[in-house]
Amino acid sequence: MYALRVTALLAATMTTGLMAGVYGLYQHTIMPGLGRTDDRTFVGAFQAADRAIINPWFLTGFVGAVLCTAAACLLNADRRLLPWLLAALALNVLVFAVTVTVHVPLNxxxxxxxxxGRIADLAAVRERFDEARWATWNLVRTLSSTAAFGLLCWALTVRGRIR
Known part of the structure; x- marks a missing residue:
């Protein structure tokens, strides 16, 4: 049972860390870079990136962060671990909810x-997209998933002290 507990906690930590990296990369590189482009480039590049990100690698991390953290909570019910795990789970659920309710509809x-190439008013399309709203909520995802990752790293440290 110990190996299963540790495996769930490691999987939660890894998937959460991967997602924190994805959201962070969008926050500090992709969106600022796209923000400096003309409307046609912005719309085309964002559409292409959004189509490309829907793949098994992303979906494993995105869904896995929530599911693996929930599994880690269920398997590691020790009172020394559970507060850290539940806080990480709450943050991962928040990230999931923000993605589904804000980012997916905008994307x-x-x-x-x-x-x-066929859009008559690219500026209007870009304005309706609302880059500022997208980036603001992505900052919420970035900070939340990074905090969840830190909590899970701490839980791994605590877990190492428990047998």
């Missing part, structure tokens, strides 16, 4: 605008 609306 889908931008993709639904169609081929940038």
């Amino acid at each position: 889908d609306a931008l993709k639904a605008a169609g081929d940038p």
Whole structure:
């Protein structure tokens, strides 16, 4: 049972860390870089990136962060671990909820605008996308997933002291 407990905690930590990296990369590199481009480039590049990110690697981390953290909570019910794990789970659920309620609708609306070469008013499409809202909520995801990762790292440290 010890190996299963540690494996769940490691999987939660790894998937959460991977997602913190994804959100952080968007926050400090991808969105600022795209923000400096013209409307056609922004719309086309964002649409392409959003289509590409829906893949097994991303989905494993995205869903895995919540599921593995929940499993770690269930398997590691020790009172010395549970507060850290529950806090990490709450943050991972928050990240999941923000993604589904804010980012997915914004991303889908931008993709639904169609081929940038056929859009008559690219500036209006970009404005409706609302880059500032997207980035603000992505900062919430970045900070929340990074905090969850830190909590899980601490839980691993505590777990190492418990047998």
